[in-house]
Amino acid sequence: MSETAQSVWNNCLEFIKDNIQPQAYKTWFEPIKAVKLTDNALSIQVPSKFFYEWLEEHYVKILKVSLTKELGEKAKLVYIIKMENTYGNKQPFTEKIPSSNRTSVKAQDVDIPFNNKSPELRNPFVIPGIRNVKIESQLNPNYSFENFLEGDSNRLARSAGLAVAAKPGGTSFNPLLIFGGVGLGKTHLAHAIGVDIKDKHPEKTVLYISAEKFTQQYIDSVKKNNRNDFIHFYQIIDVLIIDDVQFLSGKSGTQDVFFHIFNHLHQNGKQVILTSDKAPVDMQDIEQRLLSRFKWGLSAELQNPDFETRVSILRNKLYRDGVEMPEDIIEYVAKNIKSNVRELEGAIISLIAQSSFNKKEITIDLAKTIVEKFVKNTKREVSIDYIQKIVSDYFQMDVDTLQSKTRKRHIVQARQLAMFFAKKLTKASLASIGSQIGKRDHATVLHACKTVDNLSSTDKQFRKYVEDITKKLSV
The missing domain is CATH 1.10.8.60 (Helicase, Ruva Protein; domain 3)
Structure with a gap:
């Protein structure tokens, strides 16, 4: 890279930085790289076509002023679009595009395969027109806080939702992960937060999407070789709500792209709201780096209503x-x-x-x-916490005692029974069960299950324990 090109661009950046919001500068100018300077033409590399379109639409005037200050009235700007090649080719794909700040170049003459003559926002929801872009929130206005009634089972989650709605991105609840069983109101609460944010902060871009649809959009972007456009679309959202995030399990490509989107949003003070049918500790086949980020904010459980x-x-x-x-x-x-x-x-x-x-x-x-x-x-859904409570109550001890390190026989047996029923009645992995029942490993859980099976067939009293607890858990 030419030092001259870099120094010219650095001077341009100094001017731009003084004239736009810090967040906009970080998002739209820090990723740009100066490539070369030929006569009065400065070539800069941008990450995607979407990025180029956004600069041309929103920052073309400030680019022209800053470059004219450096190179004079005959200054020209050439964009080089670096497309991330998702098919393994190590050579970056580039397109040289003269900036449309010159009257001799019209937008439709730009050598990019647009679907129609005017530039179009590369939006997974295919919302045309980059001018006055309005991204539909996909929210259901019928899901509101008014008809999400508060009780002991949902007070924490509802209160956190109200706090986030009042100050999106400005609380410690970022991300806000709402988890719980089927039909307890996770989706309702997520929509309610989004609806309230739109009401209180109409200038915010809010988007609700299911993890399944997000995954499908990502797959489509890979097929069309516009993965960067997909990423940049999601990076301009102020409040991103992803429903049923456990659907990302086992989908390493989607997890990777969501990781980068999440990091960008979080670093820029944007709000992320997630829902899941299980707590982060119970999520299987989700990368550890993503799970650790889920735990940055607040995980609030929706329990069965009293x-x-x-x-x-x-x-x-x-x-x-x-x-x-x-x-x-x-x-x-x-x-x-x-x-x-x-x-x-x-x-x-x-x-x-x-x-x-x-x-x-x-x-x-x-x-x-x-x-x-x-x-x-109705097939009853039972949580590991609920199983521990039932088993603890049955043996007249508290859950802390059940989870303790003690080797007293009756406490060990109670703990083994809790592990046995957790494996039998939930979809959690052995590692997850062990983690929640006294921070044991998967081998301990496996041993506990075998012990319960053996004692049930040889010990009459122990068999009664199993039968009694089975009845309590099936009520």
């Missing part, structure tokens, strides 16, 4: 739907459907539908019929 919260959810649902229902029936449904909010609301909807279509009065008997179907068809 009875009072379930009653409040049902009352709120009925009120919103304009339906009246006897209090004893509401309480019966709330008492018998404990698994998650989705099934709770589903039972009420079924009850109303049965009553309406069959012209039956809503009675306890009708409620029993509906609830039985829901309970029968």
Whole structure:
């Protein structure tokens, strides 16, 4: 690289730095490299076509002023676009593009295969037009904080969500990871945060996307050889919400690209919100460097709602739907459907539908019929924490004692039973189970499971332990 080109560009950067926001400078000018200076033409290398388009649209005037100061009125700027080749070719792909700050060059003459004559934002959602770009948030306005009722089971997550919505990127909850079982309101809460941010900070670019769709977009970008465009699109988002992040498990390419996007957003004070069906410690086949970043902020669990919260959810649902229902029936449904909010609301909807279509009065008997179907068809989801609590209660000890290093026989057996049921009733790995039950390794869990199997077939008292705990966990 010519020293002259570098010194000219350094002088340009000094001028630009004094005239734009520090964050914009870091995002759009630090990645640029000076390549060469030929006569009055300075060649600079930019990471992607998207990057070039953005500079031309938003910073062409300041580029022209800074370069004219250095090279005079006949100054020219040539872009060299370095495309990351995802197919293993070590030679970088470059295109030389004269800057459109010269009247003799029109945007449509630029030698880039645009789909149409005017430059287009390289957006995974295919939102055309770089001028006054409006990225659709993909948020559902029906999911709000107003209809996300607070209870002991979700207070931490909801409060953290409100704090993030008030000051996105400005709290210690970055990233905010909301995790919990199916139907507990993870997606609802994630949308509610996004909706509230859009309301309070209309200037912020908010985007909600599922991890599955994010992965598909990444695969498409690799096929089309525009991976950098994909990355730069996500790097301009102010608030990125990714739902079901556990879907990235085993997808090393997508994890790698998300790692770089996450780092850029976090370093630039942008907010990242994630949802998952499991805590970071339980996520399998996710790279350690990514998991460590998930733990930078706050991981807030949504647990099964307690009875009072379930009653409040049902009352709120009925009120919103304009339906009246006897209090004893509401309480019966709330008492018998404990698994998650989705099934709770589903039972009420079924009850109303049965009553309406069959012209039956809503009675306890009708409620029993509906609830039985829901309970029968529901396979209970059990967490490792819940298993430890049930086993500890059964042996009349606290969870800390269960997890302790003591070798007392009855405590060791209780710990082994907790590990046995965790392996049997959850999808967690042996390493994950051991980590959560007293920070043991996978070999200890494997030994515990074999011990429980052996004692169940040879020790009558121990077999009773297994049977009793099985009943408690299946209630």
